[in-house]
Structure formats: C-alpha cells, structure tokens
Amino acid sequence: MQKTYYPKAGEIDRQWVVVDAAGQNLGRLATQIATLLLGKHKPTFTPGVEMGDTVVVINAASVTVTGTKLDDKVYHHHSGYPGGLKSITLRDQLRKHPDRVIRSAVWGMLPHNKMGKHILKRLKIFAGAEHPHTAQTSPKVA
DSSP states (O other): OOOOOOOOOGGOOOOOOEOTTTTOBBHHHHHHHHHHTTTTTTTTTTEEEEOOOOOOOOOOOGOOOOOOOOOEEEEEESSSSTEEEEEEEEHHHHHOOOOHHHHHHHHHHSSSSHHHHHHTTTTEOSSSOOOOGGGGEEEEEE
16 A cells, blocks of 8 residues: 655755846746745655745846847736726836846746745845845855
8 A cells, every 4th residue: 555645844844045036037037936936846845735945036137038028028917996007018127126027927837826825925036136034045046
C-alpha cells in the first residue's frame, strides 16, 4: 500500500530570496519569481500547499521588455463608476509605479484563488536597490 505524503505546517522550510531585476526580461523574471513563491523548486513540493519562499525584488524600475511592448502594452483598471475605465502604457507605469508592473506579471502566473492571493502577499517589490528586509536576507540570491 502506498501512502501519500502531505507536509505539515512545521515541516515547511521558508527562505527569504533576494532577486535583482536590473536588466532582466519582465516575463522571464516573473516566471522565476512565481516558481519561488509557489515552492516548485523544492523537492517536497505539493500542489495545493503553500510551500514557497518570500521573495524580495530590488531594482524593479530597471526591468526590460522586448520589442515595442513599452508603448503597445496597456494596463486597464475600472473604478466601478460609469466612464471610470483608466488606461496606462507600460512605459508610464514603469516610470510611476514599477512595482505594479512586476506584481501584475507575477499575479498572472499564480492561481487566481484565495491561495494565490495569500501567496502574492509574500512578494515584496522595491523600485531601487534599498529595501528594509536586510535582516531577513538569506545567502541565497537569485
């Protein structure tokens, strides 16, 4: 008889990973971050269990994209009121709020449910190289 292994809360080993986004491609960076947040890089990965690490992204303003995405890619959000559709291009979003660009790309690669929202809370994004999480920084830098 085979038994299914299900990790308990005390058995989950969480690390803090610092990722430098300077000069990296947005999509490739987002897949690496999503893998770390989900815990798919660990040998004990179990679907449906939050096994991932906490990820600190620095230099978010220096992320790159290929082609003409800076002007062609548009982010939309709606205020909920009539005529409340707001649109902003990737170039303007990187200039004003570079953290939202990475958060949006990573959110698209996570499960769109309660677990995905809880996992996204373990993602810390900073536009520059300075961040307040230096005490938690592990020797593991991706």
